[in-house]
Amino acid sequence: MKVSVVLVGGLRELAGLDGKTVLLDDPSLRKVADLLPLLRLPPGIVGLAMSGGRQLDWEDDLAEGMAVTLYSLVGGG
Amino acid sequence: MMAGGFCGRILDVDLTTAQVTVEEKDERFFRAYGGGPGVGLHYLLQDVPAGTDPLGPGNVMVFAAGLLTGTLAPSVPRNTVCALSPLTGALGKAEAGGWWGAELKMAGFDAVVVRGRAARPVYLWIKDGAAEIRDAGRVWGKDTGETDAALKGELGDARVRITMIGPGGERMVRFASIVNELVHFNGRNGLGAVMGSKNLKAIAVRGTTRVAAADPAGVQGLARWVAEAAKENALAKLLHIQGTPATVASSDAAGGLPTRNWSAGSFEEAKEIGGDKLTDEYLSGTGTCFACPIRCKRALKGGGPLGVEAKFGGPEYETIAALGSNCGVGDLDVVCKANELCNRLGMDTISTGAAISFAMQCTAAGIIGAADTDGRELRFGDGRAVLEWIGKIARREGFGDLLAEGARTAAKRLGKGAEEYVVHVKGQEAPMHDPRVKAGVGLQYALSPIGADHWFAQHDPLFAPGNPVGAATGQPLGILEGVAPGDLTGDKVRMVYYTSMLNSLYDALGVCFFGFAPRSVTPLNKMIALVQAATGWDTNLWEMLKIGERINAMAREFNCRQGFGTDDDVLPAKFFAPLPSGPNKGKATIDREAFRQAVEMYYEMAGWPGGRPSRGKLYELGLGWLAQQ
Structure with a gap:
């Protein structure tokens, strides 16, 4: 399955990627939570996943060609 | 020593x-x-x-x-x-x-x-x-x-x-x-x-005398452990990479970024003031505090079209939202300059931004006009006006003198319905976190002894179901199940109650929330080990949390003596209305009755019947001297 992922709020640097958008093409992709190990992002540090203006749950199914944006979990100060 | x-x-x-x-x-x-x-x-x-x-x-x-x-x-x-x-x-x-x-x-x-x-x-x-x-x-x-x-x-x-x-x-x-x-x-x-x-x-x-620890080698060993762990800890690394400004993007996406005096939760120019742009185009590096390996402070290059002076530092999330999106300003040069001016003149960026955005909304509502604001209307999106009015507030010039009294007092004096536009608790303007997307923060705002405050307890997303970050911190506290951000049941109150003890303990120890669990690298058992090594006390998490609980009870008792009570533990009406934007537009909100019951349950957990620490609770906390006064 092919899914494009936009990494926001320091996640790009954390994943060690150059671009903010990464195209994942992996047969193991089924659910939103599956994105994290492929991006080498540990669970718990992504605070929000969105697609098409809709908030995603980790157990939501991914779809072919889906565009997902991941936001880091930080906070104010 | x-x-x-x-x-x-x-x-x-x-x-x-x-x-x-x-x-x-x-x-x-x-x-x-x-x-x-x-x-x-x-x-x-x-x-x-x-x-x-x-x-x-x-x-x-x-x-x-x-x-x-x-x-x-x-x-x-x-x-x-x-x-x-x-x-x-x-x-x-x-x-x-x-x-x-x-x-x-x-x-x-x-x-x-x-x-x-x-x-x-x-x-x-x-x-x-x-x-x-x-x-x-x-x-x-x-x-x-x-x-x-x-x-x-x-x-x-x-x-x-x-x-x-x-x-x-x-x-x-x-x-x-x-x-x-x-x-x-x-x-x-x-x-x-x-x-x-x-x-x-x-x-x-x-001072030139080193602060002596009971077990210096123990403290040094723990410091080395934290320094190494911080290199691998994802939350600590995120704080270093982008710091709190990363929150602009996530708050905006969730519909919780205060925009135009809280009239919206998403800002069309959020990317222009977000952490990515700040990091990529404005930062020279990071700064730090005493003995901290995280280095989360934003250090600016300075200069730019507004001649920002780097020595006053870069803006944190609260500043970006208060002086940016909440004023309708999508220009990071303006936000950085506004941050400099507040720091230079010595004014809180949250309350300063809130006072200006309040005045902007009063203009939009026709409560004030150009005649009140030196001949030029104070409109949302006017970055130049934000910079001008920071100085006028500091100098108490004209209408700035009224805003310098705080938004609540300014609204009272203006009348004409202006009080509807002030977002405050106990007179303190709210920080830049919308409790409609994290209900526990609403409890914090209402119950914090200092008025609306976002550090009275930990924030809901950390303790959401399935979040291993909150789970790791929650388990030693006895919080074994996650609680959804919008939840206001007793489980959420318990999370807020326990972490309000923890946060007050952190303040008592001098701990920065960005160095310790659940927000960062140092877990609770290492925190206790640090106290043991520094003080030499045979202590544990129970005794330490009691310090936090004791402080919260003292603060509550102090406020009761100053005339505050349960009627002051409320949220602005705005937070009981549906979310104005974002993925939960029109849906997510706080139920007024559920909120009232949650506040009441916090009193019950704290031993504050009627909102005041009971005599028994004061004695239980070793505060008998307060019960006798």
């Missing part, structure tokens, strides 16, 4: 009589109250009776370092300032990072108590166990950058650490901040105005 992380000495300064004395405190005092707000409240409860004028000589200020501050314990740099707040009339309390707290300990004092009022501007000079009151006439009227440079020059030592007020504090702007090293702030509650009312411009400190 005692070999337990603390000095056992409190400096007591009466500015009216110019007397400086030292009070010695034994180990039991610090074991009961820790440091920071515990020490501050101990004095305020004894010496600030009901009816005290916050800006009169009867108010008492306490500048207290954390219990572990100044030791080599990592990410424990903080100091607390306490006094009766001129913004709320309740407890005033604000924490700051930096080096000042550590320097105070190295100079031989755990805290400084300031009473009375000097006849003319003065500053306090503390060096290696001695203190003197000095004339500050030469720096009165100067901004914080000028003051810092002038006093360091006068004292002949660039390593002096200075906490000070700017012109905002001198003119008693009710949300004036206290600034140390130009980039660290006791920002909230208008404590800079209290310094101004006392004619106290600054406290300069220099």
Whole structure:
């Protein structure tokens, strides 16, 4: 399955990627939570996943060609 | 200096009589109250009776370092300032990072108590166990950058650490901040105005004695562990990479980014003021605080079209939202300049932004017009106006004089329905977190003793179901199940209650939330190990959390004595309306009755029947002296 992922709020640097958008093409992709190990992002540090203006749950199914944006979990100060 | 992380000495300064004395405190005092707000409240409860004028000589200020501050314990740099707040009339309390707290300990004092009022501007000079009151006439009227440079020059030592007020504090702007090293702030509650009312411009400190730990090797070993772990810990790395400005994007996506005085939760120019742009185009690197390996402070290149001065630091999330999106401003140059001006003039960025965005909404609603605001309407999106009005508030010029009283008072005086547009609790303008997307933050806002505050407890997303970050911290606290961000059941109240104890403990120790669990690298068991190594106490998490619970009860008792009660533990009406934007537009909101019941349940958990600590609870916390008063 092919899914494009936009990494926001320091996640790009954390994943060690150059671009903010990464195209994942992996047969193991089924659910939103599956994105994290492929991006080498540990669970718990992504605070929000969105697609098409809709908030995603980790157990939501991914779809072919889906565009997902991941936001880091930080906070104010 | 005692070999337990603390000095056992409190400096007591009466500015009216110019007397400086030292009070010695034994180990039991610090074991009961820790440091920071515990020490501050101990004095305020004894010496600030009901009816005290916050800006009169009867108010008492306490500048207290954390219990572990100044030791080599990592990410424990903080100091607390306490006094009766001129913004709320309740407890005033604000924490700051930096080096000042550590320097105070190295100079031989755990805290400084300031009473009375000097006849003319003065500053306090503390060096290696001695203190003197000095004339500050030469720096009165100067901004914080000028003051810092002038006093360091006068004292002949660039390593002096200075906490000070700017012109905002001198003119008693009710949300004036206290600034140390130009980039660290006791920002909230208008404590800079209290310094101004006392004619106290600054406290300069220099100490050359290392703060002795009971087990120095133990502290050093733990510090090495944290430094190594921080290199791998994802949350710590995120704080280093982008810091709090990363929150702009996630808040915006969730529909929780305060925009145009909270009239929207998504901002069409969020990317223009977000963490990605700030990091990529404006930063020169990162700064840090005493003994902290995280390095989360934003350091600016400076310059640009508005000539931003880098020495005043870069904006954090609260500043970006308060002076950016909430004013409808999508220009990061303006936000960085506004941040500089607030820091230079000594004013809290959240309340300053809130006052200006409130005025902008009053303009939009036709309550005020160009005639009120120097001939030019104060409109959302006008970045130049934001910069101009920061200066006018600090100088109390024209309409700026009214805004300098705080948005709640300004609204009352304006009338015409203006009060509807102030988003505050107990008179303190709300931080930039919408409780409609994290309900526990709403409980914090309502229950915090200092008015709307986003650090009274931990935030909901960390403890959401399935989040391993919250689970790791929650388990030692007995929180074994996650709770959804929108939840307001007893499970959420329990999470807020336990973490409100934890956060007050952190303040007492001097811990920065960005160095410790659940937000960062140091877990609770290492935190306890640090306390054991620094103090030599055979202690545990239970005893430490009791310090936090004790502080919360003391703060509550202080506010009750000042006339606050359950009617003040409320949220602005705006937060009970549906979300105006984002993925949950029109849906997610806080149910008024569920919220009231949650507040009531917090009282029950705390042992505060009717909103006041019971006699039994005070005794249970070792506060029998309060029950007897």
